[in-house]
Amino acid sequence: MHDRVSGRPNGHAALAFFDDQHPPAGDFLADVLDGFSRQPKQLAPVYFYDAAGSAIFDEITQLPEYYVTRTELAILDRIGPELATLAGPGAVVIEPGSGSSVKIRKLLDSLSDPASYVGLDISGSHLEAACLEIAAAYPELQVGAICADFTQGLDLSHLPLEDGRRVIFFPGSTVGNFEPDGARQLLAGFRQAMRPGDAVLIGTDRVKDPARLIAAYDDAQGVTARFNLNLIHRINRELDGTIDPDGLSHRAVWNADQSRIEMHLVADQAQEFHVAGRTFQLREGESIHTENSHKFTQESFTSLAESVGFNVRSTWSDDADLFSLHWLEPTAKA
Ligand SMILES: C[S@@+](CC[C@H](N)C(=O)[O-])C[C@H]1O[C@@H](n2cnc3c(N)ncnc32)[C@H](O)[C@@H]1O
Structure with missing residues (x-):
């Protein structure tokens, strides 16, 4: 067993292993300084998820406007028996970006042993x-x-995994947070860790009425705004920042050309601020681009999956076609 993998003797009593690949937690400071130096200014969404950000994200999933989680869970409920047949008994389920490990319970409850x-x-x-x-x-x-950082591929070779079919579970349309090239690289990384017979169960949010999409990312209670602004509070707290969060407004915008919802923080008035001693200016109306969430059609997702060596064996959607889950299998040649 690889030496970075600890098992029962090392304090993770109820886990079979805890493999700490010490992901270079990104260099928060370098990335923020770089992002604020760009035109337009941008911040990497991976930094949303400190403890406060993860808790606010959990609140978002309960919002009436945020159909994503509810719809995906309902589809998972409905297709449980089909998933059990596709996965077969004894599956080994791997969830990149597992977060609070909530949706996985639906899948585990559906599968046979x-x-x-x-x-x-x-x-x-x-x-x-x-x-x-x-x-x-x-x-x-x-x-x-x-x-680990799932954008760096899935390194599973040294783990004491059971022998069953590996099913990579990637819900929540997280794939949509990547630009098309990044999404291809991510799925190609999953594909590389797979053997014949393995599969991916992946959720994708669908292109739909922009008003519905914007409401999901700009809810009436302002929870998504709080999620977006948490990144600014985090920069102020951890990187000695002086950004005035009260001078920034949350905006969700549908970018039809790129087929994505964008989240921005827009300056209500000009402000000068510091991060770790460096000075930056925001003009009135200038935006900091904080997140992209790409939306897919059946065709656009199929073409993405096929481009990295997957066959889309099955797709399931809700009646209103808001969201889809897909079962991908590796084609013989990647
Ligand atoms: C939106 S949550 C999704 C949680 C869960 N899979 C679901 O659908 O309910 C995204 C999770 O991915 C994790 N994450 C984001 N970027 C990551 C990366 N590059 N590598 C590993 N985990 C990442 C975050 O820490 C967070 O827990």
Whole structure:
């Protein structure tokens, strides 16, 4: 076993293993300074997910306007028997970006005698707590955790995994947070870790009425605005920043050309601010671009999946075609 993998003797009592790949948590300071030096200014969404950001994201998933989580869960409920047949008994389920490991319960409950669950997240403490809860709830299951950056591929070769079919579960349309090239690289990374017979179950949000999309990212209670502004509070707190969050307004915009919702923070008036001693200016009306969420059609997703060596074996959607789940299998040649 690889020396960075700890098992029961090293304190993760209920986990079969905790593989800490020490993801260089990104260089928050360097990325923020770089992002504020660009035109337009931008911040990387991976930094949303500190403890406060993860908690606010959980609130977003409960909002009436945020159909994504509800719809995906309802589809998972409906297709459980089909998933059980496709995965077969003894599956090894791996979830990149597992977060609070909530949706996975639906999948585990549907499958027939799953052998293992492996959560993978960049946020180590959140990951460990969530996987321990799964281990407690599913005593028969081998539960492990990998603290890693899923954009760097999935390195599973050294792990003491059971032998079953590997199913990579990637819900929440997280693939949509990447630009097309990044999405291809991400899926190609998953594809590389797969053997014949393995599969990916992936959720994608669909192109739809822009008003509905904008409401989902700019809710009436202002929770998404709080999520977006949390990044500014984090910069002020952790990087010695002086940005005035009260002078920034949350905006969600539908970019039809790129088929994506963009989140921005727009300056209500000009402000000068500092981050770690560097000075920056925001003009009145200038925006900081904080997130993209690409939306897919069946054709655009199929073409993405096929371009990196997957066959879309099945797609399921809700009646209103808001959201889809797809079962991908590796084609013979990547
Ligand atoms: C929106 S949550 C999704 C949680 C869960 N999969 C779901 O659909 O409910 C995204 C999760 O991905 C994690 N994450 C974001 N970027 C990551 C990366 N590059 N590598 C690993 N985890 C990442 C975050 O820490 C967060 O827990």
